[in-house]
Amino acid sequence: MGVKQAEMVKSKLFRFTLNEVRSRHCFLERRGLYQTPDKKGQTLIVNPKLNSILTVDQDTFLAQVAKASAEEYDVFQRLMAREWQAEEHQENFEAVSDDDEEEKDEENEGKKAYMRRKKK
Template sequence: MYPDLLQHRPSKLRDTLLQYKAITIGKENVLQLIQRYPVLYLVPPRKIKKRLALLNTIFAPAELRPLIRNNPNILCDDWQDVSDKMMYIHTEMGLEQPQISASQALQKSLMHIKTRHLFLSRAGLYVKPNLLRDKMSYRRNPSLSDITDTSNRFFANKVAKLSEEEYKVFSEMIREELDASQSDSDDSEDEEHHADV
C-alpha cells in the first residue's frame, strides 16, 4: 500500500525504526503507532519529535495518547491546517482538549467540521458551552465524535433528527456561502492593495 517504503535501503530502514522506538508517547513508542499507520514511516523522526513537542504544549499527557491514536495524521499534516481545526473547535464550538482528543475530528477537513457544527447550530441543536461557568455544559450538545466521526445518514437522522436530504442541501448552501465570503475578502484585500499603491 506504501510503495515509497520499498525505496529505502534495509540499513536505513533499521536505523530509522530504532529512532522511532526511542520516541515515546506515554508508555507507548512511536514504532507501535507506525505499525498501525505505516504512512507515518515516511515522516522523518525529527519531524515527529518536533510535532510531539508542540502537541505537548497544548495537550496534557493523558489526552495526547488518545489524540494521536484517534488522529495519527496530526503528526504529518500541515500544522496550519491542524491548528485551524483545533481553533475552530475551541473558539466556535466551545470545546476543550479532552473532547478533541476523544474524537477523530482532526482527521476531517475544516469544511466538514464547520458544516456539521453550523447545521446543528442553525437548527437550534447546538449551543456553545460555557466551560468556565459549568464544566459539564458541553454534555448538553451531541459529542464531538457524533458530530464529526459519523456518516452523513447517521449524523442527519440520529444526531440532528432531520433528513439526510436536508443535510445535503444545507452542505451545498454552506459551501456557496463560505466561497462567497472568501471571494468578498479577497476582493477587499485587492482594493486595499490598490489604494496603498
C-alpha cells in the same frame, strides 16, 4: 465550538477536513441543536458530544444527532458552499482594495518627496 482540547484528540477531530467539521457543526447550530458555550463553558441546551457529531456515518448523524433528512442536509451543504464562496470573494476583494490604496499612498508619497526635493 467550545470544545476542550482533550475531547478534540479523543474524537480524532484532526482526521476530518475543515469543511466536514464546519458543515456538521453549522448544520446543528442553525437547527438549534448546538449552542456555542459562553466563556464559562455553559449553554442553555445540552450539546451533543463531538464523537457523535464527527465519528459516525452521515446517516447516523442525520437520524440520531441532527434529526433531519438527507435532502435537508444536501440543500444545507449547497447553501453553505455558496455562502463560503461569497465570503472568500468578499475577503479577496477587500484585500485587493487595501493593496490598491496602499500603492496609491506610496505613489503620492513618492511624488511629494520628489516635489520637495525639486523645490530645494
